[in-house]
Amino acid sequence: MDFTNKSVLVLGGSRGIGAAIVRRFAADGAKVSFTYSGSPEAAQLVAEETGSTAFSTDSADRDAVIGRVRDSGPLDVLVVNSGIAIFGDAREQDPDAVDRMFRINIHAPYHASVEAARQMPPGGRIVVIGSVNGDRMPMPGLASYALTKSALQGMARGLARDFGPGGITINIVQPGPIDTEANPADGPMKDLMHSFMAIKRHGRPEEVAAMVAWLAGPEAGFVTGAMHTIDGAFGA
Template identity: 80%
Template sequence: MAGFQGKSVLVLGGSRGIGAAIVRRFAGEGAAVSFTYAGSRDAAERLATETGSMAVQADSADRDAMIARVRESGPLDVLVVNAGVGAFGDPLEQDPDAVDRLIRINVNAPYHAAVEAARRMPEGGRIIVIGSVNGDRIPFPGLAAYAMSKAALQGMARGLARDFGPRGITVNVVQPGPIDTELNPADGPMKDIQHAVMAIKRHGRPEEVAAMVAWLAGPEAGFVTGAMHTIDGGFGA
């Protein structure tokens, strides 16, 4: 496939899991892809070699570093913000520093990256942020901080869609449910609890999320913006 031939794509948080699947999808369709990673150097280098993409180490918790990375990537046709962290547990016992770091990575970084990308993004560009079904629904205790950060992305996307719409730039959020990754494996300890509330009783595949991202980045989604796109097997139904 060559659906993104000649397009410049940056994936923030692309070395593993959903991010790696997104890198593979765009690279496989002919895009010039670069992606960031934080600590997974070996995985990032393997993925870059496999796909012909470029891996750059950058910490999404560092606002200035994120802005610089987006700026140095030049005019982007597609920005995908996948980098994110979790901070789960009793809010009365959680480390406030961990919660603040979560907000820097899950909220601040997507906002500043999107704004910086839009400065040089051509007409018809695409900004896609990976959120979570927990932005809509919180079925278990211990998710308050994480869900707060993912719900914030909804307001961001709606607002930036208005701001960038006159230039044909779309801004959307993809909201996965349980996806088979290292952090939430399909055979992990949360499997039975998660599947019990799902209509389709299995974990999703990273490639399925990447397919939704690719559609939103393509020409058929030019009229889709400011919207949340849930892919969760009915977890939040």
């Protein structure tokens, strides 16, 4: 992919999948900026490594998210990767924690996408990182998280209709188990997760970044409002 002279913003780009996406676009020639919240040291390292620009932005703060997208000017590519998960029986979860997750996982992608589309030129691309758990939840304790990822599917289908006449696409990438700090390949859940999978390993962040880059490139101009699962058949 050649993203020379393309302006790319990644919401949530300091670690894991987000950092891999920043590295991929920077390697392909884009002018990249990204946000971070709780990991300033990691963000500084990624920015120095890639020549990108890091901005501290709380994705739970709607106005901060909208302001960061607006201040980024006309974007060629917006990637929304920021997201959190909380675990536990739904009857025992803290409602405030659940609502904060909804703000980060649902509200932020929606408002960021809408704000980006206000300034995007024709050919603009919006890619949101969802989860295979939007399709399948084979274990207890993640109902509220699964809800947030299913919500992104309806969002993308609807916004594809709104943005399509302007030549802007929006797609959801749905990873399964990916080797990150939040879900390490040697973690305690690996055997359970791999038991559901046809390819019995965690995916790599770079594999997700490659799918994002394709969706952001010229070959995917007719792809919009769709879910793109990359999970080793976890959800098959």
